[in-house]
Amino acid sequence: MITNQIIQKTIEGMNAITKVNFVITDPEGIALATTVSDVSDFGKPAAEFAKSPAESQVIGGRQFFKVYDEKNLEFVLICMSDDEEKTQMMGKVTALQLQELTVAYKERYDRDNFIKNLLLDNLLLVDIYNRAKKLHIEPNALRIVMVVKLEGNKRGDELEKVRNLFSAHSSDFVTAVDEDSIIIVKHLNKDDYEEVKETANSILELLGEREGRSIRISYGTVVHDLKDVSRSYKEATMALDVGKVFFSDEQVIAYSVLGIGRLIYQLPIPLCKMFIGEIFGDKSPDDFDEETLTTIDKFFDNSLNVSETSRQLYIHRNTLVYRLDKIQKSTGLDLRKFDDAITFKIAMMVVEYMKYMEEQDF
Missing domain, CATH: 3.30.70.270 (Reverse transcriptase/Diguanylate cyclase domain)
Incomplete structure (x- = not known):
């Protein structure tokens, strides 16, 4: 629904243009927004006006207007200035503005509520x-x-x-x-x-x-x-x-x-540990030194292309082959073969996921 802050900004803007002062209360006479410093004597007449059948009324030199949300009385608008004619006109304009704002914010609230329930699957x-x-x-x-x-x-x-x-x-x-x-x-x-x-x-x-x-x-x-x-x-x-x-x-x-x-994110941790144990035994795919891990990452980035990987790493092709052979001896997986490469890649992601979940537990 429309907030008191929005109402306050609205009447401050109107006051700056017209020099008419405004006080807005609820039907019980409680002040919601104002352009005057003292609102202590507005509550009682506002509450009495709200109960009356009149749509607008002059009480003690102040002009009172009712603002509706459909058929329900939402606000009492009180206007004051030295120019009675201007006060009446600006009261009508401001009352209409507040009514339009109320309708607009109600529709926005209804839409917002609908979208929230839609997102959360709360609707048939x-x-x-x-x-x-x-x-x-x-x-x-x-x-x-x-x-x-x-x-x-x-x-x-x-x-x-x-x-x-x-x-x-x-x-x-x-x-x-x-x-x-x-x-x-x-x-x-x-x-x-x-x-x-x-x-x-x-x-x-x-x-x-x-x-x-x-x-x-x-x-x-x-x-x-x-x-x-x-x-x-x-x-x-x-x-x-x-x-x-x-x-x-x-x-x-x-x-x-x-x-x-x-898919990995939805796996239970015990199943992840079982998978790593079956593939690597007591070892882990992240136990390698930084140079080896960099080599593996670059090799995967280049779709298992030995020539392109060695070029980007600025090493001889034979050096790369030596490193891949070393990984194969350590893990039993030949990263030059697609199936072994997929297994190793998944294992690295599983280990990364397990570490993340352990950090969350702490």
Whole structure:
């Protein structure tokens, strides 16, 4: 719903232009916003006016107006100035402005509530389409869910900043289900990720990184139906979790690039230990020295190409072959063979995952 802060900004703006003073109370006469310093004598007449059948009234030189949310009385607006005619006109204008703001923020609240329940799978299929129709939300459109993770120190205004970034796009939705994450349900014009990457970079630039705070952004896959938005959200959430393990240097991570990492992330630790034990016995694939690990990483990066790997490492081809033979003797795996290379690569990722989970336990 509309906040007192928004109401205060509204009447301050009107006061700056017209020099008319305003006090806004609830139907019980409790002041919510004001441009005067003392509101102690406004409560009683405001409460009495709220109970009266009049829509507007002059009481003690002050002009009172009622502001409705549909048929329910929401606010009492009190206007004061030396010019009675101007006060009456500005009272009507301000009352209309507040009523329009109330409607707009109510619709925004309803939409926000709908999107949250949609993301969390709290709606039946029939409810999704019925409520979407009432809220004028297109059920069949290209959408993707992005999650902005705020880690460390937060200022508290990040959600509003991101909302303002998307304010010109009525088909985009920005919400939050916890204090550490901002969720964007973004409408796409075409089925590709270029627009998403640009948006992610804009968010990073907007929020920035400060000392003691970092920002990570993930996104799921593109969906074509409103009911599938929750799936894209789950994918984006998984991308954040898996990205911490296997893509820790990346600020922006897509679910589509997780590959086998998303499968490993769902394995139970006892099964991981059993796998490492069966392949390496008492050893571990990360027990090698830094030179050997660098050689392995570069060899994988170059798709098991011996010539290209030796060139990039600035070593003779025979030197690389010697290192690969040494690894084979130690592990029984020949990294020049695709099956052995896959086994070793998976083992390295499993060990990385196990270390991460151990750190979380501590």
